[in-house]
Structures are given as structure tokens and as C-alpha cells.
Amino acid sequence: MKKFTFAGLAGTIAVTASLLSGTAASAEGTLKCEAGETYIMNVMVSSHPYWVPVYQGFKQAAAAFGCETVFSGTPDYDITKQIASFEQDMVKSPAGILVHPMQADPFIEPINRAIDGGIQVSTFAADSPNSNRASYITSDNLAEAKFAADEIVKQIGDSAEYAVLENPGQSNHDLRVTALLSYMEENYPNMKLVGRQATNQDSNAAYRATASIVQANPNLGAIWIPEAGSAEGAVAAILEAKADVLIMHADVTPATLEQIKAGNIHMALNPNQGMQGFMGFMAIFMAAHSDVFDPFNDYKVSGYNPMRIPYMDNGFAVITKDNADSFDLNAYMEGRDPK
Template sequence: MNKRIWFFKLLLLLFCIILTACSAIVNSPDPANTPAASSSEAPEGNSADDPEVRGTAFAGSKDQAYFMCVFVKGTAYWKGVYKGFKAAGDQLGVRTEFAGCDEYDANAQLKVFEQIVAKKPKGIALSPISSEIFKDPIDKAIAAGIKVTTFASDSPDSKRLTIITTDDITQGRLAADYIAQKTGERGTIGIIERPNQTNHAKRVKAFMDRLEEKYPGMKVVSRATADGDEAKSARVAVAMIREHPDLSLIYCVAGIEGIGAGVGVKESGKPVKVFCYDVDPQIIDMIKDGTIFASFQPNTVNMGYWSMLCLYTAANNLIDPANDWKAANKSPLPTTIDNGIDVVTKENCDYFDIQ
């Protein structure tokens, strides 16, 4: 009898032990649903901003500052770029700032860039007027631990990490193809350009090379510079039309030149088409009234968005590609990121009004 009682007691004890163990397993926290440790719980000696501590790499803080640096800061083109730059910064939780000079002057922009560097931000997205002038200042910023990427225009011989843009040679060729298609591959062309701006010089050369290669019925009869000055572009356009009464089209390297050329064409009263790059409210109005027949618009929001992501990725050491980039002093980022380009016409121009 006693043996039977002890046997049942032993079974009951084993049953309780099993129940307790099961309860511990069922109620233990699921790692997938457990909140990450707060910054106060970070291991001693490590920063809470360290990606290995945070747990979520793409979660920055407002003490990280990233700047976008441009020339002629009032240009509408930059609004789209900064819209993308700020959107990425807001998603990451970091601080973004917009800076630039008031005039089209490389030395003025360089001064602004150096003022930004003195603030020691985490990164700078830069669209330099001159590739040569900015080479050493970019290298010095990189040496000081500030990440620098370029967009729209470049300084390829510097140590900048990457360039976010639409390839200018491709743009020039596509523009020649598009204009040829719309004009029956015949006509006389004037060009308003900025030869001292590296990306624009490439764009013009590619355009002219393509015409010579594929479209013998289209001839460039006049070239002039306006240096990003709308009023000067208008005067240049009027002079071109006066000197070449059979002029059929003016090819402009940027939106400011396009607007000025449009004003000049209206003043002349001649049926000269205007083609340009970039889009802003004035260009949209001129496309609608037929003064500008088309514009190529790089995807500016994409340009700014990926500029910010590249800077953040590099500044926080989030990528370690499978090569010898550190030993070879290379950038871990892609060499080039193409932000895409669209043809803006009367049929679709409302879509591109970022206002």
C-alpha cells in the first residue's frame, strides 16, 4: 500500500516538473518580437549610433548633418533634387541642409563648400561648376572624414565616392536622335552652351558628334555662350536668328538658356523651335504655348534621394563589398548611379511641375 502511494506521489511530481518547463517555453520572449535594447542599454564603450548596437542600420539621428551644395541656389532645378535629398534624410532620421551661392561663379561656390566643410558634417552632396577647381577641396574634405558624393555635374579626378547623374554623352546623343525624328532629319541649328561647365561640354560634344555621324541634313551654324544668364541667352538667340534667317532650332544646354532662347524667339517673331534640358514652371508654360517644343528632364528627385542614401551608407560604414577597396583606397559605393531622364512635351508637362 505504501509503495503504491509513493508511486503516485512520484508521478505527480514529474507531472508538475513537465508543466513548469512547458510554461517557461511557451511564455519565453520571441526574439523576432522583442524590442531592441534602448540606447541606455548599449554595451559600455560603444555608441548607440553604431549600426552594430542599434540593430537597425537605417535609423540615424538629428546630430548627423548632411548638406547639399549647389551653384545659383535660386535655380528651380535644385528644388526637385533637394526634395528627394530631404525625403531620404527624413526617412533616415538625420538632419539635411541646402546651401549654395547666388551667382554662377566657381569661386563663390567653392567658398560655400569650404564653409560647409568647416562645420564638419557627416556628408556633402555636391554639384560642382568646375571639376578642376573642386578636386583638391573635395580630397581635403574626404581626408578630414567627411563623405562627399557628386550629382548632376562631377569632379571625376577627385576622391568623391560616387556620381549620381544621367550620363551626359547619352543625353547628347538621345537629344540629337529625338530632334532629328521630330524635324525630319533636316534643319539648321544654333547652340547656346556653357563650355566651362564639364557636364554641359560633354553634352554638346555628344550632340554634335551624333549629328555628324547620323544626320547629314542637320547642320550646326552658330554657337554662343550665355553662362547661365537668362537675359544674355535671349540676346544671343535674337542675334542667331538675325544672322541666320533660315535657323530652324536652338539647342540649349540647360533650362535657363532655354527660357532665354524662348524669350528671344518670341521677340524675333520667327518660327524657330527651342529644345532644352531641365524643367521649371516657366519652361512648362513655354512648352504649353509651343515656344519650347521639348525638354529633357533628369529625374531630379531620384538624384537627390540616392545622393542622401549613398552619403549615409558610406558615413555609417554600412557596406563592405567583396573586394580590396580599403587597401586600394577605393570607394565602396557604385562608381555611377543613373537617375534616369524623361522627355517633357506638351502632352505630359503637367506631371513634371514639382511646385
């Protein structure tokens, strides 16, 4: 057997480094934007407060690299209008677009067309997985649903009645509901689902649906809601009915935060929005600057972007009455440029 020595290993490493030095990618001085290099964040329902911390994180990351940013999208909950806004963004020839696709499949062709035109695209919070998007940044919706189910059972027992509101068609909201239902069926078979209504982020629709569910099910113990808009209407209906129903929802708005502080909503599971925007920018920026990276794989012959990140978990926070002040959007935005 050949004798092994550390000196021999060091020599091998030195030779290898010498051989590679002429071919390896060098990132020195390259990770910065050129003058005017711009990245766009595109959303639907652009006035929703959820986007505010996300865009702040997006801008903070961009500033570190000397890049320009634009907030874009449509004020409407309308897939056709969001795609139109995305296409308008493409005309501006940005280096990249971070998009929250309202629906997955309608965005496949626009995303692929943008990438074919030299614009890198990543998704956040909701995905278009069959597109060629470079990355997907989100909280773990399965983990959120599991946490919600376990907390509901912890609070009201494992042989109680519960209901869900939902927003069919938006991938992250769908998963938050279907995963909770599956987890309940598998782990808490004595829990009884007595109401399931589509409210589509409409607080008025949620008010009507919740009032109907509560009236029909006087033993209702809890309700899970995959977003905050519907939670605003649900809590109003439950308070009006003077019903003892535990409310949990995902995301947060200033209105639901006040209800958490008042003890009317048990808790909210909120994606780490600032991290979502910050890492969203990093993913799209690196996809646009992938030439600085030479990984040990077949990207040169297969032709794919070596900076593809199939999934990145930005984590989620549990908002309760005890820590609600940390999620005050007005306090967070003091002294910050909203644009």
C-alpha cells in the same frame, strides 16, 4: 568522378555559413543616424528652381534614416564663392556633403581635403571625376544629347540648319552640347550647324545671341540648349522674330514650362530631380556608414571606401505639352517644407 548531391551542397553551404558568421559584417540595427548626424547639399546659384525637387528627394531619404539635412551653397554663379561655401560647410563637420560642383578641377582639392578630414563627399548633376569623391549621381547626358538630336531630325528632317547655345566649363552642360554635335556629325552629316554661342545660363545673353543667329540664318530649323535659363531668353527672341524654329532644351523652370504648355518650346529633357536627390543621399549616407558592408574585394588593404559608386544614372523625363502639368513645381511643393 565524385558524385554530386543536393544534400552535399546544402551541407557545404551550412559549414561555410558557420565559418563566416563570426567574421562577416552585420548591418542589423546600424543603418540609422545618430542624434544630430547631418548631411549637407551644396550648390551654386542657390535660388535656381532646379534644386528644389532635388533637395526634397534628399530630405525624404534622410528622414527615413532619422538624419538631419542642410541646404547650402552660394546665390552666385561664381566658382570661388561656391568653394568658399563648401569650406564653410566642412567647418560644421557634417557626416557627408552632396555637392554640385560648378567646375570640376577647382573642386578636386576641397573635396579631397574634406574626405581626408572624415567627411564623405559625393557629386551630383555635375562631377569632379579626378577627386576622391565617393559617388556621382546624374542623368545620362550622352543619352539626352542623342535623344535631342534624333528628335530634331524627326521634326525638321535630316538636311536642315540648327544651332546650339552653351555654358562652357560646367561638365554636364558641356557634354550635352558636344555629344549632340558629335552625334549629328556621325549620324546626320547633312545637318548644318550654323550657330554656336556661349550664353552661360544668362537669359539676356541668350536672347541677344539667339536674335543674332536667327537674323543671320533665316533658314534656321532648330536650336538645342543644355539648360533652361538660356532657353527662357531664346524663346523670347524667336517669338519676337516670328521665326519658325523648333526649341529643345535640358532641365526645366516654371517659365519654360509655361512656354511648353503654350507650344512655343517643343520639349524639355529633364533629369529626374527627386530621384537624383534621393539616390544622392543614399550614396553619401552609405559612404559614411560603409562599415556595415564587407564586400569581396581588396578594400581593406587598398584603403578605399567600399561604398564607392563611380556613376549612377537617375534617368530623365521628356516634358511635352501633354504631360507638362506633372512638372508644376508649385503644385509639387504644396504642403511641403521648403527648408
